[in-house]
Every structure is written in C-alpha cells, then in structure tokens.
Amino acid sequence: MTTLRQPAPRTEQPRTLNAVIFDVDGVLLASPHEQAWREALEGFAEPGRFTTAMYQAKVAGKPRLAGARATLDALGVPDAARHVAVYAERKQKRLEELIAAGHVKAYPDALRFVSAMRALGWPIAVASSSKNANGMLQTIRLPSDESLLDVFGANVCGRDLKRGKPDPEIFLLAAGALHIAPAHCVVIEDAPAGIEAARAGAMGALGVARHDDAALLQAAGADLVVTSLDAIAIDALAGGRLSRVAA
Structure with missing residues (x-):
C-alpha cells in the first residue's frame, strides 16, 4: 500500500520566487x-x-x-x-x-497569467504526469500563432517516473530543466496530490480551486488558494512574493 507523503512543515513565504511550474489539466486546460x-x-x-x-x-x-x-x-x-x-x-x-472531437479548452485566466510571466521574463515550465498533456497543449493556438506548448522553457510532461504525485519527482525534474533551485519555484496545481508534491519538493504551492475545492487544497498545504489566476498580484510576484490582488 502506498504511503502518502505528508506536506512539508509550513514556512514563511518560500524564499524569493522567480520561476513557475504549471500543471496542465485543471490549471491550464479544461480537459475531458x-x-x-x-x-x-x-x-x-x-x-x-x-x-x-x-x-x-x-x-x-x-x-x-x-x-x-x-x-x-x-x-x-x-x-x-x-x-x-x-x-x-x-x-x-x-x-x-x-x-x-475538440473537447479541450484553455482557461482564459491561465493564458493571461502565462503571458504575464513571459512579460516578466520568468522561466516557466509545464509538468504533468499525463502522457496526453503535450498533445492537448498543442491543440491550443495563441494569437502569436504558437501553440501553448511552444511557450514553455521546459517540458517534462508524460515522463516515465519512478514515483508519481504526491512525490515531488516531476516538479524537481522541471526545476532542474529550468536550471532554477526548487526553493525559488512556485508550482501551480489544482489537485491535492500536486500541492503535496510541491510542498515535498520545498517549492511554493499555489492552488487553483476551479471546482469548489479550496478546502482540499488548503489542507494539502497550499501557500495560497485562488479560484482564478487573475487574483494573483503580478507586481508582488515580480518582487518574488506570492500574494492576492488587493481588494
């Protein structure tokens, strides 16, 4: 029987953030x-x-x-x-x-957030255990005529891993591919197992509660939970801090 890894003990805001690792299903894409x-x-x-x-x-x-x-x-x-x-x-x-049959859509707030991260010049990676993730990301075309998959500096989707989430292996691979220390990465996830994986890797953990499941993400150890990535303060993130847009 698999023993779930417990979330790492909470610290104050994780160091200075300067890179983002995105999960795919439920964060970037509404998939089937x-x-x-x-x-x-x-x-x-x-x-x-x-x-x-x-x-x-x-x-x-x-x-x-x-x-x-x-x-x-x-x-x-x-x-x-x-x-x-x-x-x-x-x-x-x-x-x-x-x-x-075309049942894959990108979340508009996610596309805006990816654009904002590119404007900041931040390294960004995409990391999903799904072997379908790359194909789905390629179906999303951007105004620049790139596919959504093309915009990421590192892609570790669909890798054959020794351990799946909540083990941090996939996110540690992504951080390594970006050449950024894990402590300076924030992982964006919509699933408790993904939040637990980010915490286990000593990374920042941002939960996106798209299904009225904020409590699950908070219980898994998320540093911050939002219902839309539009709620993230980009100016604060530019300074390395994860926080919500002021009311």
Whole structure:
C-alpha cells in the first residue's frame, strides 16, 4: 500500500520566487479527463457515482494506473486490482476520442497569467504526469500563432517516473530543466496530490480551486488558494512574493 507523503512543515513565504511550474489539466486546460474516467466505468460501477469531488480528491494529478486503482477502490469495486489495467486502457481510449472531437479548452485566466510571466521574463515550465498533456497543449493556438506548448522553457510532461504525485519527482525534474533551485519555484496545481508534491519538493504551492475545492487544497498545504489566476498580484510576484490582488 502506498504511503502518502505528508506536506512539508509550513514556512514563511518560500524564499524569493522567480520561476513557475504549471500543471496542465485543471490549471491550464479544461480537459475531458474527468469525463473519460467516468464514462470508462461502464461495466465496473455506476458512472454517476464518480463525482467531481471524487476525481479531485482521488484521481487528479496521479499517473494513469494509480488513478484507475484509486477510483475502483473508492467505489468499492470487488477485486479492484484485477480490473485496473483494463479500466485504465478504456479511459485512455475514451480520452483520445474526446480530444479528437475538440473537447479541450484553455482557461482564459491561465493564458493571461502565462503571458504575464513571459512579460516578466520568468522561466516557466509545464509538468504533468499525463502522457496526453503535450498533445492537448498543442491543440491550443495563441494569437502569436504558437501553440501553448511552444511557450514553455521546459517540458517534462508524460515522463516515465519512478514515483508519481504526491512525490515531488516531476516538479524537481522541471526545476532542474529550468536550471532554477526548487526553493525559488512556485508550482501551480489544482489537485491535492500536486500541492503535496510541491510542498515535498520545498517549492511554493499555489492552488487553483476551479471546482469548489479550496478546502482540499488548503489542507494539502497550499501557500495560497485562488479560484482564478487573475487574483494573483503580478507586481508582488515580480518582487518574488506570492500574494492576492488587493481588494
């Protein structure tokens, strides 16, 4: 049984921030991952029992097989271990169909935030355990005629990792690819497992609560939780501090 890593003890605002690592699904993109996980349950469990809250708490941010096992266990599917591979394969097939049908959109606030980080000249990386992340990012075209994937200085999406989130491996790889010390990076995540991974890597952790799940992100150890990246004070971030826009 996997033992979840506990969030690192809270410190004051993590040092001076000067780089950003973005998760993909739920942060940059509204993707059909949750829909694919739900629809692939047919024959294993009642799809209607798979809620957004379950997806955020049990599945989001985890590698495919880990997400499949977590879902089947949470739903009490008998002999869950035997069905994990088949369920994961079904989910992947359905996800590819949904992506091909155009069910991927970028969050406008995320695009504005990425643009602001580029204007500051900050190194930015994209880091997702999903092997579909690169393909989805390439479908988003920017006014500059770049794809969204093109704007990142480092990309560690879809890597074969020894350990998935909440282990910090993927974010440490991203920091290394940017040549920035982890303590100077802020990770933007929408899933508790991702926040825990950022904390375990001694990085700043910014939670984006797009699904009325701010409490989960706070409990995971986020330094700050917002419902939109428009709420981040860019002038403060330019000075290395993570804070909310003043009311």
